[in-house]
Amino acid sequence: MTVTTTAITSTSAPEGRRRTLRTPFTAAAGRGYLYFLLVSVLALVGVVYLFVTGLTSGLLLITLVGIxxxxxVVLSGRRWNALYRxxxxxxxVTIDPPAPFARQASWPQTVAAALTDGVGWRSLGFLLLQSIVMTPLGYGVVLGxxxxxxxxxxPVIWxxxxxxxxxxxEPVDSLGIYLLLSAGGLLALYLLAWVxxxxxxxxxxLAEALLAPNDRDRRVGELERARADVVDDSVATLRRVERDLHDGTQARLIAVAMTLARAEEQLADPDKADRARRLVSDALANTKDTLTELRDLVRGIRPPALDLGLVPAVQTLVARNPIPVELVDDLAVRPSxxxxxxxxFCVAELLANVSKHSGATQATVRLxxxxxxxxxxxxxxxxxxVEPANGSGLTGLADRLRMVDGRLDIxxxxxxxxxxxxxxxxxxxx
Structure with a gap:
């Protein structure tokens, strides 16, 4: 084992060094040179922009126009933010966009919100910092x-x-010296490429640190998305319940009422008592089916077995599962x-996936x-x-877990x- 490890190291280390030495000649490095040139030019543009807008705003602050x-100017920082991203x-490199600016109900409120826009100020701060640093740095490197x-x-020019x-x-008039200078120029270009x-x-x-949303902004965005998901999920659940009640339970109850009404009419005639009893029997059967639908509907909202706790409720899922499932519970604290x-519903979804898609013969649930x-x-x-995006329902489950600061690991x-x-x-x- 020692000999093998040494052999791998001895062959991979030189290859790694050669790969590193070739870095300035790769396509990625070429894009990096273009990026450096563009941000250097933008640094000079940024200096002019900040000077002009800052001076103009400062002079006009004594008037209402300056505010x-x-x-x-603060909101323009968002444009610079988008450009650098x-x-x-x-x-x-993909930098997450910040939360969009929210316009307020009135013009004065919008101006006040713009003046206190954290994203705009942070973006202008990045523009100021990179302009101060990159203007001399970019000029020096490009000149070099x-x-x-x-x-x-x-040598060719000479x-x-x-x-x-x-x-x-005194002027250099020697091919040998020019050849040495050419070799020095090549070395300098190589070193400047690394610079x-x-x-x-x-x-x-630095752009990722200052232009991307901070932890607080990300958290606010996640909460807003989670709130929207919760609202959408609640609306979908209410629509499903309403549809099931209208199309199923309500229709059955109407049928029961009509059947009982016909039975009442039949009972008025002693010769039709047998037919009345059949109608009552049909109404009774329909009522039982309606009660079953109502139980299923209620179970879809909150299973009655949960009144006894999570473990007994999951035991009912395990018992109904077509694949043998072992339940291991260690609930030291009862959740809310x-x-x-x-x-x-998380366990129900996961066990359904196991039964439908996995081809498994045994499963285990641990709580x-x-x-x-x-x-x-x-x-x-x-x-x-398993892939979350293959229609197994894991994507929706992960979204529901994120609503309550949860996560799904696969x-x-x-x-x-x-x-x-x-x-x-x-x-x-x-």
């Missing part, structure tokens, strides 16, 4: 590249024109009612809870290769086994 003008894609490129072709283009106190790559990476890192309901979280693990010995290599873990806050404190 909305300053608000526009677009440039970052040039080097393969131009001088180095001239040195590289200096040979064609016969005029010295380099002077050290541009390094500066570009640092610039992208809402979390129990979510956990129940664990403490004061902080509830962990649900469903494992099977099926074929594996471990399903091709060939199996598959382990799906859902983690949600237990809500026991509530």
């Amino acid at each position: 909305p003008l300053l608000a526009l 677009l440039l970052a894609r040039l080097v393969g 590249v131009v001088i180095s490129a001239v040195l590289v072709v200096s 040979a064609i024109t016969g005029e010295a283009i380099v002077s050290f106190d 541009m790559i390094g500066i570009g990476r640092a610039h992208v890192w 009612l809402g979390v129990e309901t979510l956990a129940y 664990h809870s403490d004061a902080d979280e509830l962990r649900i693990t469903v494992a099977d010995n099926g074929s594996g290769g 471990d399903s290599p091709a060939g199996g086994p598959t382990t799906v873990t859902a983690v949600v806050p237990s809500g026991a404190q509530r």
